[in-house]
Amino acid sequence: MVTEKWAVAALRIFLVVLFGVLLVFQTLSLPGGIAYQTQQNPHDAPLRWPLTIIAVFLVLCVQVILVATWKLLTLVKKDRIFTPVSLKWVDVIVWAVGAAWLVFAFMLIFVVFNADDPGMPMVLFLVTVGITVIELLMLVMRALLRQATALRSDMEAVI
Template identity: 85%
Template sequence: MISEKWAVAALRVFLVVLFGVLVVFQTLSLPGGIAYHTQQNPHDANLRWPLTAIAVFLVLCVQAVLVATWKLLTLVKKDRIFTSASLKWVDVIVWAVAAAWLVFAGLLVFVGINADDPGMPMVLFLVTVGITVIGLLMVVMRALLRQATTLRSDLEGVI
């Protein structure tokens, strides 16, 4: 079985790679792709800037989760994960997921009202349900972390 030390190191490498790729998507690929789409489809030209803002915001939400995960990994490495300091980083994750959920729920409503076929609304519904599951899972994990932190504090008080 892979040790915790190696898993944390490997996860940090992939977090850096993922963050770098997201910066490229956020600054070049998504705005360029949306601009190209609106040039090819002039009837969508009025959606260029709102879609760009939404895409950049959603990537920003993912980046916030990555930064919070990095901070949590630092606390794991220092054996301080079961402290109140970790709860604020889990809160960052919960709030970033909640913000992304609101955006996707809004998109689902907007696209669902204006769609000619059910394809895109179904994709947005699937993504919204997936984000809902992730968000609720994070709320449960936060409660477990809070309980473990309390238990550890009580145990240190006894010792």
């Protein structure tokens, strides 16, 4: 039990740090970096705002996952993780990962049809496959949580 408390506390600290870093990237680094790149390569100028919107949206998806994880940690701390409330937060994670997957899938399709070399399509394919694995893992974890929640409800009814 002591290890769980330390792990939850450490995870909360790193979630806050990660959220803060992502906020800086979302508001300063990514928009500024994309603006700089489009100034250096004027033929990429039409991509400035679409790329900025995509980058900010993807960071937002990660931030939503971080908030949902924080909420799930709160439920763990209160020993309420096996309740229907936790399923809602897992659903939030599933939807956020799914939204990011859609963006990467559309980017992959766009780049495959417009790329001159295979480098970027391969990177996007790798990221899309990685997100697919994460999404499928979350769906399995959601099913396990649903089963555990049902079992705990049954056990509490018997006791």
